[in-house]
Amino acid sequence: MSDKPIERRRQYPYHEIEPKWQGYWKANKTYRQPNPGEPGFDPSRPKFYVLDMFPYPSGDGLHVGHPEGYTATDIVSRYLRKRGFNVLHPMGWDAFGLPAEQYAIKTGQHPAITTERNVNRFRQQLQRLGFCYDWDREINTTDPGYFKWTQWIFLQIYNSYYDAETQKARPVSELEAQGLSRDEIDVRRLAYVAEVQVNWCPGLGTVLANEEVVDGKSEVGGFPVERRPLKQWMLRITAYAERLMSEMETLEWPEGIKRHQREWIGRSEGAEVKFKVESTGDSLTVFTTRPDTLFGATYMVLAPEHPLVDAITAPEQRDAVSAYRQQVASKSEMDRTALAKEKTGVATGGYAINPVNGERIPIWIADYVLISYGTGAIMAVPAHDDRDHEFAEQFGLPIRLVVQAPEGNTDQCFCGDGTAINSPLIDGLPTQEAKRKITAWLEDQGLGRKTINYKLRDWLFARQRYWGEPFPIIWEDGKHQALPESALPVVAPPLDDYKPGGTPEPPLSKATDWVEYSETARRETNTMPQWAGSCWYYLRFTDAQNASRFAGVEAERYWMGANGKTGGVDLYVGGAEHAVLHLLYARFWHKVLYDLGYVSTIEPFHKLVNQGLILGEDMQKMSKSRGNVVNPDHVVDEYGADSLRLFEMFMGPLEQMKPWSTKGVEGVYRFLGRVWRLIMDSADEGESWRISEKVKDVEASPAILKVVHETIRKVGGDIDSMSFNTAISQMMICVNELTGAEVRPLSALAALLQVLNPFAPHLSEELYERLTQQFTTLPKGPLSEVPWPKYEERYLIEDSIEIVLQVNGKVRDKMRVPVAATKDDLQTAAMASDKIKEAIQGKQIKNVVVVPKRLVNIVVI
């Protein structure tokens, strides 16, 4: 019992035809897409840019989740090519990053070696699935020819500042021209160095961005993360908060992702209000979204790290305050959030004066106030804020009602909109008006102003790792300095020991010769985070080989061109897990490049689609520990690539989460076998296949014409709306119809292969080739170059149609009527039906509803 049983079960020779066509496509560069100006480029065709989120080539190889989105984009690409578009459909590798380095440390192999091996494996696996990528555009973020431009873009960011006036990035050379000093310029750069509280992850030996920390643990690996102050490279993404928010409006993105980004940016309108510190006369600024509740402020809270804490603290509270601050500082981020159930804090013994009523209120410090948001200080209104309420209850602080809740509201602590009370300046005003009036009053008095705050923080851009892009920066006399463009790429030196040392000292600092740039200058030894390479890869694809620019001007303009939409990649497909990180960072870089005139659109990705997760057969998330992982290689071995592709699309809607089913794969495999046998016949158990005698070059019957043209119509429409599952259903209906027919007209089979081609490219190519060998009337192949068929309305129209006859909404009879039947005709015909007569006998007709082409409903009592 060797593999004989499998041999025998094989529905069609996919094991021969799939490698055959893959070889053909490769040898003929079938899917190479020339750029404008290159030989073979056809400027008369419209363009379409279809992009997959490029994978991180892990050591595990492809899993069945990868081909889901890739198959969807492959179908769209093949379809649009047949529809006469120039289609850009590239693939590459996001290969820098932690897992490769972790793996390298574990196995003692250099990450460059393991990365290359993984990439080769991924490429080979993808090619086995027959995807129509233009492999001449393949990119790899770890390739010096690629990251040269990642570093170059960093330099553009470094050499820019954000001009608040025009809301645009501008070169810092303009500031120089204005006579600003070096230090003044450095604090305005979009890439800057600052001493900040960072997320230090000892487990990974690096700092992490806020976005990479989940529940106080690292997103990669789940190691604990500590807060500690560190001097770090930051990117001023906050300058773009407003534009990242507003310029998203016209994008065709899932609402959920847009909302997610909005929440992460966290725009909130409010006011800054100045309180005077009683003892020192210092002014203490708070941010509030509810200036209308100022009269209800019964105490203030500062973040423990607030710079004025020492000055404010009264001598008798000094010990308590410093003990509390120490306790907070030693807490990890996780402890701080985990203990959120109970509020902690301590009074400073200092007092502030409420600017609206001159009231003296105590100043506390508590870790529920964050130093990194707003001004790091709040006015506490315990009557109308849940957090303040909880704190006040705990420490016995007074609670004063200043907003009358609407009738019927029973909230213990009402936080919504109501009417101002106990607030002399604004009594009786509804919340929104009260906010406006009190803010205007504060501005008049010079006590405050309207402000907008964002949750978004600047992007911590440095990592203490080896396997990432080095910064094109040197340090001299304690100051950073950009390397000239001619020094790019800055390539990391080979290192024997690239392990993290447990301190924030990056591994690159061990390469002493490399670090020593000159007698007086040292190189920056941090590297860029993994996100850097993926921030602009979609641009590189437009002109992947360009050695003199990140992408040629014309290529970028052509492929990213707007076509009347927002512009950018026309269709971008990938997982929802990148909702915040990648998409936000890439949009930010793109906008900087746009401001500086390097790219032509304000946004990188016009339409975004998230594919749903594929679960294991047990309805659980696929994971090695559960043992429910499906390996695509095995599926291809047993059923062929076309079956895998077809099944991934047939399972259900692309965006939906859905479980794997081996039986389901067998189902579509059988379907492909039926397609094969529709055309091919074998006398001797599949040994020698020849074209079936039932295939004839004759006129198709009306019934066959109808189903074929309906299939052309439906499949095209379904690809447009990315409803691949229903497109496949329709093809199955078509095949069922043809299977039952005595004669299988050539034209019908050719049309079927046409529409099947984007889904099952190998099988359809092979069958088409065999048909063209016997029937020379068919347009010459390869099928991938034969235009998409047109359906003809006239074959779809029927002269009679079945309508439903209802009595009180219940179906009582059905009948066939001419399509052109009028309402009156239908009503008359319905009344003539015996079953209807019986159903309405002895009852009074109250109303008759006639819907042409659908139904007649007789309402009786």
Next chain:
RNA sequence: GCCCGGGUGGCGAAAUCGGCAGACGCAAAGGACUUAAAAUCCUUUUUCCGGAGACGGGAGUGCGGGUUCAAGUCCCGCCCCGGGCACCA
């Protein structure tokens, strides 16, 4: 706690506009072919009641209401599942 997404046969699902609920596939059952099996082809398959049968009747899209001649689809109130956010003042 807050914000999303989703509940339709034994299972995955379908149902542009409110107009025959369950297309298509899986599984299951029966039949044809075969010495036999596999494969293939054909038929049945939401459920309950009546009938030997063709067939007839009732119920049915998480639950309870509502709008409508007509509701899976629209409105109100709940329940359950999945995901995300979580002291952002």
